[in-house]
Amino acid sequence: MLVGYQSAAHAADAPPSLPQGIRPYRELYKNWDGAIVAAELWSYDVRNAQEVVTLANWAHANGWTIRARGYRHGWSPLTVAEGTPATAKVLLLNTTKHMDSCYMHGTTVVAQAGISMNSLVRHIADRKHGFTNMPAPGDVTVAGVLAVNGHGTALPARGEKRQQCATYGSLSNTVHALTAVVWDEASGKYTLKTFQRTDPEIGPFLTSMGRAFLTEVQLQTNPMEHYRCRTWTHISVRDLFAAPEKAGYWSLSSMIDRVGRVGLIWYTFTDKPWIQQWEVARRRPLVSRPTITPYNFPFADRLPSPVPELLGQVVAGNQHIAPAFGKAVYATTATSLTTTLARDMWARPTTSSTS
Template sequence: MSSAALAAVPVLVAADPAVAAEELPGFPAGVDLYRSAYRNWVGDITAHGLWACAPTSPDQVVDVVNWAWRNGWTARARGASHGWAPLTITEGTPSDARVILVDTTPHLTGVSLDATNAVRAGTGITLEALLTFLEGHGLGVTHTPAPGDITLGGALAIDAHGTAVPAVGEERLPGHTYGSLSNLVLSLTAVVWDEAAGRYALRTFTRDEADCAALLTHLGRSLVTEVVLRVGANVQLRCVSRTDIPAKELFAAPGSSGRTLEHYLNESGRVEAIWFAFTEHPWLKVWSIAPTKPASSRQVDSPYNYPFSDHLPTVVSDIGVRLATKTAWYLAPVFGNAQLAAVRAGLLATGSKDIWGPSKNALLYLRPTTLRLTANGYALHTSRAQVQRVVSEFTSFYRELLDAYAAKGRFPVNGTVELRVTGLDDAADVELDGARTPLISAARPFEEHPEWDTAVWLDILTMPGTPHAEAFLRDLEQFLLATFDGRYARTRVEWSKGWGYTRDAAWADEEVLDTVIPASFGEDVWREASDTLTRLDPHQVYGNAFLNRLFS
């Protein structure tokens, strides 16, 4: 196993019973307790030797949460730790912090299906395991994040998504959504404060309840143990990769002819562009529904069909090592072009330019062994007709800004720009009367702009510690907020990634935290979410310094 893979696995050290009894007096008997390291996806938030536990049932979770409340501790749910933002713990959390990590992956993984195609699943199940189960019953989802190791609970906490809008003439299939995964929830069970009982208890919330709307995207300010999702018939997907379209053509001004992003959206509805820094040709993936295998496609019977992106060729990894360990950041243009060359060679060598199979096998492609980079993230809401304009204006500014920094000998980006496009969270998709829209999902529609039916998701990735990265990303964020300000598009942050930049740090800009974020949802909606999450957890058992600041 590679070092990257090992980093994704929590390090477990069984607790000494005498030490545990002294440091955690009265901890629930029968709940596995141990010392554990914590590391987020990129390793810029770490902690060593925290107390952690692995409840075998929701009832044991309740016991742990009540113990934490009575003893002045916080309880933080942990799944795959595949995120960037400080939503679980904050950087600098000491090993003796009064924090108990609640590991969901060992036991909270049950899954079952009912006669209405509703799937009940524990929040510790991974997306790959869930989608594999669904595939075995002829079911699936429209889109999903690329990594299969993310837990369901983690995905729903931050309204995770893939990439899909309806192609021209395409009708949504029953049980599917073009919005986030949170929009599939029919009901969820969480451990919340029970005022009458004077303790925390399990409570099931159905999608038509007002409180459920706050829990559908809760950012870690609650602890959900089980969910029921609406799902629909699985489809066969073809995925064609292209690296021959220049960025100036793919991201051209609106109204341009040729191979534009808009052209492929209209044709297939499912696109992703990965644009390596300082290169001219993005890696474009285009998925399309194909009930039968096209003659030119290679059938794939399992996911992760781009091994060259999971394990970089030696020449590419060597440049990466020089970047990171020898502070040779000026090699960013060389690194970007080497990565693009590796993709082109890898697609040919593995026969992966044109693949076809059950949706899971075409949608999941990122393993924990891939190069780990920091990432910022935003959702730009607009109308379908304005997508090309939004993409063109963003990419033009990004290129100009990158060139301006390079002219000063600064190379803040050595990874990629990634662009995806989805629909929004339409509560009607779950086919439940009175279903509520997730309150603070980044894919929540703007009520005052019903014509905005699309979200353009963009991320910029770079190696942790790259000089001038935060300043560059602040410049970019300020452009997004100023340009997509509500006239024809509006910017929201993508919760799990980087945002709120000062010149030195992410998640630190007070204006973004106090004004921009609440305004992007509407002050009333933001306050409803904050008040609900506080009422369901009045003792801030699920808080941390960052979340308490965000919802203050």
């Protein structure tokens, strides 16, 4: 819920002595699954990096805390914890409204912290580039993803030849340089500092868990690849996680050796995970359904009844529902993969997640 700028600015409990032109508002903080809800906290749509610095120095002088907030598309109480009261001296800086541009620089992309992965990947895909690896959802900010060392799946297959300038690992592993707000001893103030990947001090900023404020990042991109995505739901965990001496064709380690990029979703109280495998395939295999759009597992985003109802009951504390929930979501996945022709697809990674 938003409270109008005028009333917020004049509220008795408004953040004190704010720098000129900063007009915060109150907003209910609610994360993706609604498990973290905090009373209407003071929030502000920060306009640029210099404003973040100004507000860091203001917060330091006035006993307040600033926290970066992206799309709140997570589960962890990193930005604020459940039940944070409206009186908390915390100002949330929403980066998604104004700090959301990017541009290519050679084979790297320079992005402001609040750009969504959807926009970022679309921008580089238009220039025939991509990332080897990124989280499944695209409505997350690049800085929010870096804060948690966000990942998709990106190991090279055995014998795979790395493309020129390509890299593997989490998105944090693609960082060439980043700019963060840091404390400057000499001036006794917060200021902006750009760290290169070769600088040992960059380490904590690559996975800061939100205890830093990034304003801009420069990431390595790869030339665009084509992938074949295959999924299975009939392999048991005994075969998948077999000991090395018993590992067969369907063991996770064999799959990683064969294709490198493998994801597993193992629903609670079931024994056959949803296996997703992405294989570099420059030509479309005849049996693969072509797709050029992202989000090819719509059922995973909009779970059909009764899955959401069961999930709601589990979240509400009825843990005894968990086995029924696991079985329902497994059955939904197995059926939907078949009915939506999503068991074997061939795609360019045009945006976040062909998953």
